[in-house]
Amino acid sequence: MTLQYDDPIVELYRESFPDFARMVRRMGGSLEEAKDSFHDALLIYLEKGKTGKLQLQSSPKAYLLGTAKICWLHTRKKGAMLSLPEGFEAATPEDPDTEEREQKLLDALQKSGKKCLELLKAFYYDHCSMDHIAGRFGFKGRRSATVQKYKCLEKVREEIKITETYAQ
Amino acid sequence: MRSDLNEIAQIDQYLFCQLSEEEGKRFEAQLLMNDALAEKVEAQRLAHRLIRLYSRKQERGRLEGIHRQLLEEPAFAHQLKTIFF
Numbered sequence: 155m156t157l158q159y160d161d162p163i164v165e166l167y168r169e170s171f172p173d174f175a176r177m178v179r180r181m182g183g184s185l186e187e188a189k190d191s192f193h194d195a196l197l198i199y200l201e202k203g204k205t206g207k208l209q210l211q212s213s214p215k216a217y218l219l220g221t222a223k224i225c226w227l228h229t230r231k232k233g234a235m236l237s238l239p240e241g242f243e244a245a246t247p248e249d250p251d252t253e254e255r256e257q258k259l260l261d262a263l264q265k266s267g268k269k270c271l272e273l274l275k276a277f278y279y280d281h282c283s284m285d286h287i288a289g290r291f292g293f294k295g296r297r298s299a300t301v302q303k304y305k306c307l308e309k310v311r312e313e314i315k316i317t318e319t320y321a322q
Numbered sequence: 323m324r325s326d327l328n329e330i331a332q333i334d335q336y337l338f339c340q341l342s343e344e345e346g347k348r349f350e351a352q353l354l355m356n357d358a359l360a361e362k363v364e365a366q367r368l369a370h371r372l373i374r375l376y377s378r379k380q381e382r383g384r385l386e387g388i389h390r391q392l393l394e395e396p397a398f399a400h401q402l403k404t405i406f407f
Contacts, residue, residue: 167388172401185406193385197378260372260379271376278370279377304327307334310369311362 163196170215174222183226191229195222204281262317263310270306277303329359333366 171192178188195218202208210217263271273291276282284296284303293299323331335341336349353360392398 161388163385164388164392167385168392168395168398171389171392172398172405175402176405179405185402189389193382193389196385197381200381256368256372256375259368260375263372263376271373274373275377275380278373301323301327304323304330307330307366307369308327310372311330311365314365314368314372 163200166214166218167196170218173215174219177219177223178226181226183230187226187229191226192218192222194225198225204279259314259317263313266309266313270309273303274306274310329362330366333363336363337367337370 171188174192175185175188178184178191198221199208199214199218208217269291273287276287276290277284282290284299287303288294288296288299291299291302293302332341332349336346339346341349353363393402
């Protein structure tokens, strides 16, 4: 994998992670734990950015360090009393049964083609515009991209129906 | 757009609370009477959970990639080494 140097996250990562790692080390944690919590926090940061809900009181770095610390304390169960940052569900595991069921469905979907999943991610998760999506995926325009989006959603729905019927 | 695609679009609007109050009420009334529609709504709700699950896995993969690449930068790797060893 080549590194995207124009990706602003890389720069933020480079300048923030060592500070967070030091913080975790002082609290008795490992590098692996630091990385996991840091990724949880980055995911929250990115998701909030995409939905326009990111309200920074200070620098992105300070936000990230604060959020990552809460995530880390939470995984350590030391922070049960801490109120979690909004959007924290990005970092919380589902109950195991639901998780297993959803993972199975996702595996089936990935086998039947990733292009639809990528298109749906671009629209529903990354909140890209239909024009942008049309360009990226090679559609004539936003109208055909929109039609394709719903066809993909229909395909996912169908896959769910088939897999769930087999499971019963 | 095909009428079944229009239905998918409407279910999306319902799931994302984008219907007007009146449209929402009408849609919920349909749901009570139409089991097939209710089933489609539930499948679509799950579809959106799966899209989010997929997306987050992709993003986590991307972050792992960034981490690995940064570890190849001597200054970054050295900083971490001095913290943990």
